[in-house]
Amino acid sequence: MAPRVVAVDVGGTAVKAGLIDDGGRLGAVDRTVTPAAGLDGRPVIDAVEAVVRRLADGAPPAAVGVVVPGIVDEAAGIAVHAENLGWHDVALRALLADRLGCPVAVGHDVRAGGLAEHRAGALRGAENAVFLPVGTGIAAALVLGGRVFAGDGYAGEIGHVDVGHSLACACGGRGCLEAIASAAAVARRYTAVTGVAVGGSRDVAELVRRGEPAAVAVWDDALDALAAGLALLTGVVAPSVVAVGGG
Numbered sequence: 001m002a003p004r005v006v007a008v009d010v011g012g013t014a015v016k017a018g019l020i021d022d023g024g025r026l027g028a029v030d031r032t033v034t035p036a037a038g039l040d041g042r043p044v045i046d047a048v049e050a051v052v053r054r055l056a057d058g059a060p061p062a063a064v065g066v067v068v069p070g071i072v073d074e075a076a077g078i079a080v081h082a083e084n085l086g087w088h089d090v091a092l093r094a095l096l097a098d099r100l101g102c103p104v105a106v107g108h109d110v111r112a113g114g115l116a117e118h119r120a121g122a123l124r125g126a127e128n129a130v131f132l133p134v135g136t137g138i139a140a141a142l143v144l145g146g147r148v149f150a151g152d153g154y155a156g157e158i159g160h161v162d163v164g165h166s167l168a169c170a171c172g173g174r175g176c177l178e179a180i181a182s183a184a185a186v187a188r189r190y191t192a193v194t195g196v197a198v199g200g201s202r203d204v205a206e207l208v209r210r211g212e213p214a215a216v217a218v219w220d221d222a223l224d225a226l227a228a229g230l231a232l233l234t235g236v237v238a239p240s241v242v243a244v245g246g247g
């Protein structure tokens with residue numbers, strides 16, 4: 001059988017994985033709810049192992065690539081910190097390679113997405129560009145001089161820049177872009193304003209389509225904040241392309 005790799009995206013809400021063939025084509029996909037990680041990340045590592053084994057279906061993959069949010073030391077394969085997962089200094093690459101018996105690469109979710117957009121998607125050919133996915137959190141991938149800039153794992157954290165509001169953020173700060181404009185924030189704010197529980201930002205988007213005033217107000221706040229964040233990035237990085245994506 002041709003060598004296959006499994007790609008895994010550990011998000012704040014779901015662990016998404018896909019089987020990739022030797023031509024780079026995406027085959028079977030799998031998805032599971034992200035468990036609460038705890039400091040040592042064991043429940044998440046268990047979930048990643050389970051999803052890889054399900055997709056590989058008895059044939060060990062040639063390699064596994066795992067991307068995670070937060071601060072990531074890609075060279076050492078360590079998940080340093082993630083507000084939405086709660087882990088600290090988890091040796092993800094070593095732990096997963098040991099369990100799965102194959103090479104494992106660990107990357108940052110947004111920078112990996114930016115790299116993919118630069119290689120094969122919306123940022124192709126751009127010397128300087130920004131990829132901004134809006135998910136449970138918000139971070140940007142910066143392409144500078146044709147390469148994704150990691151800044152020792154700390155670059156692109158635009159989600160924790162103050163865009164001028166008073167809401168508290170999971171990072172301990174106030175006014176963060178992420179606290180008003182992430183998918184999680186949109187759902188949370190709608191519920192806080194109306195007292196009506198929603199399944200997620202998709203539900204709020206549907207209410208916006210129907211013109212529900214509270215949903216429109218929450219959505220407008222999110223868009224204003226995103227625009228402020230992107231204006232800031234544009235002033236600093238001077239990208240020729242900005243790609244906004246989902247999380």
Ligand SMILES: [Zn+2]
Pocket residue numbers: 159160161169170171172173174176178179
């Ligand atoms: Zn913050």
